Amino acid sequence: MILNxxxxxxxxLAKSILLAARTAPKAKGVDDIVTALVEAEDxxxxxxxxxxxxxxxxxxFAFLKRDAGNLRNAGAAVLIGVxxxxxxxLNCGACGFSTCKEMLAQQKVEEEFKGPNCMFKYADLGIAVGxxxxxxxxxxxxxxxxxxVGAAARVSGLLDADVALGIPLSVTGKNVFFDRK
Incomplete structure (x- = not known):
């Protein structure tokens, strides 16, 4: 018998979760999504x-420390970025510029994330995470x-993405992400 x-x-199962992100629909069929399974040492x-x-x-920004504790209590984590x-x-203007060419010519800002980027790339990220x-x-x-978690993955160099989100995973009797202070 194997207990628990x-x-x-x-x-x-985390790989199955990343499979769902990979196969999510992408704008114009262009897949710029980056995924990773976070290893224990990371x-x-x-x-x-x-x-x-x-x-x-x-x-x-104390919530960053709270989230670090949540991550340490997770059984695994995945990263999804773009x-x-x-x-x-499409020259839609959603990025804040009149044309795609104008947006692409801008100097990229490097903070926790790197931008500006096409709004459709951000939408693709949201659909993949969803x-x-x-x-x-x-x-x-x-x-x-x-x-x-995504910001830390980018800042630490663990994930080469412009924007990333992290999803800690847990299989315990009590959801470790529920009662957060």
Whole structure:
């Protein structure tokens, strides 16, 4: 008999969650989504980076430390990001510029994220993340989408993406992401 085997399959199920992100629809069929399964040793790299960001950003950013604790208590985590290869070419203005050419000519800002980017790339990221958390829900895996984990992945160099979000995963009797202070 194997007692409490559910935690042993979390990594395999996390790959299924990333599969949902990969196969999510993309604008104009262009896939600029980047995914990663966070390995155990990288959890601490991310959590430490989140704490460092909290200290650097100062008052109002204590939630980064709270999220670092959540990440450390997770059984696994996945990262989903977008590394934009261009623009959709629709000149829609949603990025804040009149044309795609004008947006692409701008100097990129490097903070936790890198931009500006085409709004459709951000929409693709949102759809991929939505597909991933829907899959996690279907598998009864507790999860929470965290900007903080994605920012730490980019700042620490663990994920080469312009914008990223992290999704810690947990299979415990009590959702570790529910009662947050």
């Amino acid at each position: 085997p559910e935690s042993e399959v979390l990594e395999t 959890i601490e790299v991310l959590a430490s980076t989140m704490e460092k960001l909290a200290d650097e950003k100062g008052e109002g 590394k934009a290869s261009g623009a959709a070419g 597909s991933a958390v829907a899959r996690a829900k279907d598998l009864c895996i507790d999860n929470r989408v965290m900007y903080t």
